Amino acid sequence: MSDPAPYFRHHVFCCSNQRPPDNPRGCCASKDAQKLRNHMKARIKALKLEGIRINDAGCLDRCEFGPTLVIYPEGIWYGCRTTADIDEVVQTHLVEGGRVARLMLPPAPDPA
Ligand code: FES
Numbered sequence: 038m039s040d041p042a043p044y045f046r047h048h049v050f051c052c053s054n055q056r057p058p059d060n061p062r063g064c065c066a067s068k069d070a071q072k073l074r075n076h077m078k079a080r081i082k083a084l085k086l087e088g089i090r091i092n093d094a095g096c097l098d099r100c101e102f103g104p105t106l107v108i109y110p111e112g113i114w115y116g117c118r119t120t121a122d123i124d125e126v127v128q129t130h131l132v133e134g135g136r137v138a139r140l141m142l143p144p145a146p147d148p149a
Contacts, residue, residue, distance in 0.1 A: 043110050046088030047131055051077065051106040054096040064096070065103035068118065073104055076120045080127045089131055102142050114142040 051074040055066035064070075078091045099105045102116035108130060115130075115137065117123050122140055129135045 045090045047090070047111075048109045049077070049089065049091045049106055049131075050094040050097065050109075051091065052095070052097045052100075052103060053093045054100075062100045063103070064100060065105055068104050070104040073117055073120065073123055074106075077106075077123045077127060080124060081131070084127070084132070086127075086131060099142060099145075105142070114145075115140045116142055 051070060052065040053070045053074060054064050056062060056064040058067070074091060074093065081089050081091060097105050097107060097114075099114065099116075102114075104118065105114065105116055106126075107114045108126075113130065113136060115122075115126055117126060117140060122137075125137050126140065129137045
């Protein structure tokens with residue numbers, strides 16, 4: 038039996054995790070994650086892009102690169118710090134199917 042087709046063409050998870058200011062890991066919420074996620078949602082709507090879902094996520098465990106987001110089904114991770122970064126990911130990845138190499142996170146270590 039094969040896997041079912043993805044429900045969304047692109048499913049984007051944006052970390053919005055918040056930690057206390059003195060936490061050594063920091064958090065995406067302290068780096069404008071909510072504003073950036075809202076910007077991405079507004080951009081998707083303005084462009085009338087179909088089949089794309091933007092969801093809040095808890096900590097994605099790549100805090101040092103945040104604000105962190107990941108796009109499925111490709112499983113591509115980005116660290117976006119500005120609305121211009123978000124616009125570039127929307128246009129290049131979600132619209133054109135390319136990759137924004139300068140914003141992509143380094144590969145994760147192999148799972149144990
Ligand atoms: S707080 Fe955002 S990835 Fe951990």
